[in-house]
Amino acid sequence: MxxxxxxxxxxxxxxxxxxxxxxxxxxxxxxxxxxxxSKDTNKAVAFHQTFGDRVADTIARIGGSWSFILTFIAFLVLWTFGNVWLLSRDAFDPYPFIFLNLVLSMIAALQAPVIMMSQNRQTERDRIDAAHD
Known part of the structure; x- marks a missing residue:
C-alpha cells in the first residue's frame, strides 16, 4: 500500500x-x-489581542447572556418595588425613576461601543477564517 x-x-x-x-x-x-x-486561526487572533480587546470581549459575552438579562430584570423589578412600595415615603428615587433612567443610560452609553468593538473583532476573525478555508 x-x-x-x-x-x-x-x-x-x-x-x-x-x-x-x-x-x-x-x-x-x-x-x-x-x-x-489547516491553521488554528484562534491562536493567531489571540496573539494580537490587547488587554482592552479581552475586556471588551468579556463584557460583550456577559452582556449578551441570559444570566445577565435575567439578573438585570430582577434588579429593575427590585428597584421599582423598593421605591414604590417599600420606601414610598422616603424613596431615594421616586416615580418616574429619574436616577434609574440615568443609570440605565450610562450603562447603555458604555456597553454599546464595547459591544461594537467586540463585533468588529469577530468580523476580523471571520475574515481570517474565510481566508484560510
Whole structure:
C-alpha cells in the first residue's frame, strides 16, 4: 500500500503529477502523510489581542447572556418595588425613576461601543477564517 503523490494524482484528480499545482501537490502529500494543512486561526487572533480587546470581549459575552438579562430584570423589578412600595415615603428615587433612567443610560452609553468593538473583532476573525478555508 505504498502510495505516492503521483498515484493519488492519477486516481483522484485524473491528472499527470507534473500538471499539478504546488497547492494540489501539498494537499496530496498531506493526505499521504495523514497530516492537516489547516491553521488554528484562534491562536493567531489571540496573539494580537490587547488587554482592552479581552475586556471588551468579556463584557460583550456577559452582556449578551441570559444570566445577565435575567439578573438585570430582577434588579429593575427590585428597584421599582423598593421605591414604590417599600420606601414610598422616603424613596431615594421616586416615580418616574429619574436616577434609574440615568443609570440605565450610562450603562447603555458604555456597553454599546464595547459591544461594537467586540463585533468588529469577530468580523476580523471571520475574515481570517474565510481566508484560510
Amino acid at each position: 505504498n502510495k505516492t503523490v503521483e498515484d493519488l494524482a492519477n486516481r483522484w484528480l485524473k491528472q499527470r503529477p507534473d500538471a499539478l499545482s504546488k497547492l494540489e501537490s501539498r494537499v496530496l502529500q498531506s493526505a499521504l502523510d495523514r497530516t492537516t494543512i
